[in-house]
Amino acid sequence: MFRHNDGYPIVLTSEIATASDTFGASVVGFASAIPENYFRRRIAHMFFRVSSDREGRVKRAPYGLAKVEAALLHYGFSRSDVVIASPYKLDRVIGPRTRIVGIYTMDALGLSYGSGILYWVLKLADLPYRGLPYIARSFMEVVEHPAIKAHKDHIKVVVGGPATWQLVDTGAWQKLGVDVVYEGSFENYGPVLFERILKGEDVRGRVVNSKPPSVEEVPTIVTPSIGGIVEVTRGCGRGCAFCTPTLSGMISSFPFEGHIDKEIITNIEKGGFKSITLHSEEFFRYGAKGIDPNPDKVKELVVKAYKLIKRYGEDYRLHTDFTTAAVVVQAPELVKFVGEYMNEGGDWSFIEMGIETGSPRLLNMLMAGKAKPFTPRQYPDIVEQAVGILNDNRWVVVGTMILNLPGERDEDVAASLELLDRLRKYRILTFPLPFIPMGALRKRDFTVLDKMIEDPLRRELILKALIKSMEEAVRSVELIVGNMENIVAKLIIRRISLFAFNLVLSRYKAKLGQLGEHSAEFIRKLASAAWDISKSPVRIPIDEANQ
Numbered sequence: 041m042f043r044h045n046d047g048y049p050i051v052l053t054s055e056i057a058t059a060s061d062t063f064g065a066s067v068v069g070f071a072s073a074i075p076e077n078y079f080r081r082r083i084a085h086m087f088f089r090v091s092s093d094r095e096g097r098v099k100r101a102p103y104g105l106a107k108v109e110a111a112l113l114h115y116g117f118s119r120s121d122v123v124i125a126s127p128y129k130l131d132r133v134i135g136p137r138t139r140i141v142g143i144y145t146m147d148a149l150g151l152s153y154g155s156g157i158l159y160w161v162l163k164l165a166d167l168p169y170r171g172l173p174y175i176a177r178s179f180m181e182v183v184e185h186p187a188i189k190a191h192k193d194h195i196k197v198v199v200g201g202p203a204t205w206q207l208v209d210t211g212a213w214q215k216l217g218v219d220v221v222y223e224g225s226f227e228n229y230g231p232v233l234f235e236r237i238l239k240g241e242d243v244r245g246r247v248v249n250s251k252p253p254s255v256e257e258v259p260t261i262v263t264p265s266i267g268g269i270v271e272v273t274r275g276c277g278r279g280c281a282f283c284t285p286t287l288s289g290m291i292s293s294f295p296f297e298g299h300i301d302k303e304i305i306t307n308i309e310k311g312g313f314k315s316i317t318l319h320s321e322e323f324f325r326y327g328a329k330g331i332d333p334n335p336d337k338v339k340e341l342v343v344k345a346y347k348l349i350k351r352y353g354e355d356y357r358l359h360t361d362f363t364t365a366a367v368v369v370q371a372p373e374l375v376k377f378v379g380e381y382m383n384e385g386g387d388w389s390f391i392e393m394g395i396e397t398g399s400p401r402l403l404n405m406l407m408a409g410k411a412k413p414f415t416p417r418q419y420p421d422i423v424e425q426a427v428g429i430l431n432d433n434r435w436v437v438v439g440t441m442i443l444n445l446p447g448e449r450d451e452d453v454a455a456s457l458e459l460l461d462r463l464r465k466y467r468i469l470t471f472p473l474p475f476i477p478m479g480a481l482r483k484r485d486f487t488v489l490d491k492m493i494e495d496p497l498r499r500e501l502i503l504k505a506l507i508k509s510m511e512e513a514v515r516s517v518e519l520i521v522g523n524m525e526n527i528v529a530k531l532i533i534r535r536i537s538l539f540a541f542n543l544v545l546s547r548y549k550a551k552l553g554q555l556g557e558h559s560a561e562f563i564r565k566l567a568s569a570a571w572d573i574s575k576s577p578v579r580i581p582i583d584e585a586n587q
């Protein structure tokens with residue numbers, strides 16, 4: 041008879057920071073980008089806890105990994121073939137029967153935007169930065185786990201998830217003993233690949249790239265997802281040059297009955313969540329066929345989901361996570377309608393919105409779809425209006441602005457500075473994100489980040505964006521720790537967060553004062569060239585621009 045200490049044939053896991061639901065408040069997970077000189081291993085393990093049963097099966101999993109498990113079960117594997125395991129308990133699930141260890145990664149080498157911004161946050165506050173971001177360290181802990189090493193002669197290590205590009209572009213995967221890198225959606229080809237591995241086929245040394253599946257091919261999760269996440273759309277269709285094919289491809293929406301409702305129920309009944317996040321790259325376009333929103337479909341979804349969660353109690357809440365500026369300005373009445381359900385009773389919540397640039401020229405070159413149906417020249421106005429509409433409906437906006445995009449010139453940075461200035465009066469956290477070119481990636485060369493903060497114009501943008509973010513973070517601290525389930529941890533994290541936000545904020549203000557700012561007149565004159573989109577008539581494919 042099968043004993044579990046013989047191991048499961050397929051063990052799924054992820055880096056520790058990604059496997060943890062950080063006490064129920066996934067928004068606190070940004071701490072995973074903090075470098076290891078602030079996170080000793082023991083402290084990190086206390087912070088990044090992972091709930092699991094004695095055997096090692098997790099109670100909640102990262103959404104992407106829960107989807108991998110769902111696809112395998114749907115294909116015909118059973119729960120005794122597949123386990124999503126805590127990275128702390130791999131020794132309990134890996135054994136002589138194990139053939140595949142699948143590792144899901146969000147930031148394997150610490151090269152994500154999140155790790156880049158933390159680098160700036162610390163450097164600009166004159167705080168030391170040593171070693172790897174914790175998330176990357178915790179990937180190493182898993183990929184080099186003694187249980188994997190002990191059984192390596194009969195195990196294939198397969199790595200998937202949003203950060204696989206880091207392993208491929210740097211070539212690090214082979215050195216780390218990874219047999220297969222799986223890029224793209226799992227549903228289409230993943231189960232077939234796993235079956236071939238189980239049959240003994242030699243698949244080592246492959247980078248697999250799979251196309252997005254159709255909506256009908258995506259099964260529902262069985263293990264609850266961290267953050268109470270339920271995916272309602274996939275793709276957005278705006279086609280930004282730096283986005284992944286999975287997301288930039290055409291938008292498709294999952295049906296409520298038999299799909300979204302099932303995942304909500306799983307998260308509430310098995311996962312114990314009181315807050316459900318309807319995940320989408322662009323929530324207000326749920327049910328849309330083209331670029332225009334379909335308000336009836338969005339309203340129907342929200343009303344049905346709201347009624348479902350309220351069956352469990354008045355204190356159950358509904359949220360969403362992403363939008364674009366354009367759709368908010370296109371459908372302000374819809375935003376108001378949804379806000380009445382999601383931010384009921386005067387509550388506020390966060391919503392992410394990729395601003396990326398204030399430069400019509402750069403927008404036209406790399407992400408013209410972001411402004412549609414408006415024009416690139418209207419985009420800065422659209423962003424300001426959208427933030428205002430979202431604030432009016434009690435959403436605090438988390439707005440990202442990317443620096444160092446291919447083809448970026450000083451006038452583009454000046455245009456972003458102008459937009460940032462216009463956003464000062466709103467409730468928004470403006471996060472400056474570094475675009476790291478391929479060459480730098482290969483060497484894990486963060487000097488590119490140093491160069492950006494040495495340049496007076498870019499440093500001014502980064503400092504001003506961080507000052508605005510930290511001011512809003514102080515104001516929004518209750519929202520940041522809001523979902524934390526453990527009261528003691530909540531109090532401690534709240535305190536530490538406030539201390540850290542205020543500390544870096546005062547240092548940024550002092551630094552901006554010492555270094556001085558460019559005059560408004562200088563910025564205005566410089567930015568004027570960014571409005572001439574005839575200077576950038578050609579769209580640059582990002583791969584060419586990187587060379």
Ligand code: SF4
Nearest residue numbers: 276279280283288321
């Ligand atoms: S709007 Fe966002 S999700 Fe859509 S293509 Fe652009 S970056 Fe990707």
